[in-house]
Amino acid sequence: MNYEPITAVGIDVSKGKSTVAVRRPGGEVVLTPFSVEHDAVGLSSLVKTLRSIGGDIRIVMEHTGMYWRPIALALKEAGFFVSVVNAMLIHDFSDNSLRKVKTDKADSMKIANYALSFWAELRDYSPEDETRQMLKMQNRLYLRTQKSSVVLRNGLISLLD
Numbered sequence: 007m008n009y010e011p012i013t014a015v016g017i018d019v020s021k022g023k024s025t026v027a028v029r030r031p032g033g034e035v036v037l038t039p040f041s042v043e044h045d046a047v048g049l050s051s052l053v054k055t056l057r058s059i060g061g062d063i064r065i066v067m068e069h070t071g072m073y074w075r076p077i078a079l080a081l082k083e084a085g086f087f088v089s090v091v092n093a094m095l096i097h098d099f100s101d102n103s104l105r106k107v108k109t110d111k112a113d114s115m116k117i118a119n120y121a122l123s124f125w126a127e128l129r130d131y132s133p134e135d136e137t138r139q140m141l142k143m144q145n146r147l148y149l150r151t152q153k154s155s156v157v158l159r160n161g162l163i164s165l166l167d
């Protein structure tokens with residue numbers, strides 16, 4: 007029987023770079039948290055690093071703004087299991103820690119712990135999610151444009167009166 011260890015990768019996404027932590031069950035830290043730039047070189051080195059680990063890998067990141075998209079797409083195209091989770095779920099996740107440390111390294115470790123705890127329930131990111139995100143963004147832009155149009159029209163009417 008061939009046993010592949012499960013490995014959780016937690017990615018704390020920021021604007022220009024992300025912090026990545028890699029853990030296994032039992033508190034084993036495979037890779038201490040490290041930073042990755044959001045460019046082609048940084049993402050390709052992240053893919054190479056994760057491939058060198060081996061085993062059953064699941065990558066989890068928070069759904070914050072739009073910064074997560076290039077990372078999720080690059081890792082998904084590389085063939086990894088990627089799950090993009092609502093930030094509130096991870097924020098509310100108890101890490102069994104009395105200290106409330108708020109750093110990128112601590113957050114990436116917390117996300118990796120979340121991935122290990124909810125291993126079976128994680129939902130795989132799919133291109134349909136990408137299409138849905140684009141439709142949501144276009145809908146928001148349309149509604150904002152409509153609102154601006156109404157404000158301008160009302161202003162014009164009040165000027166004419």
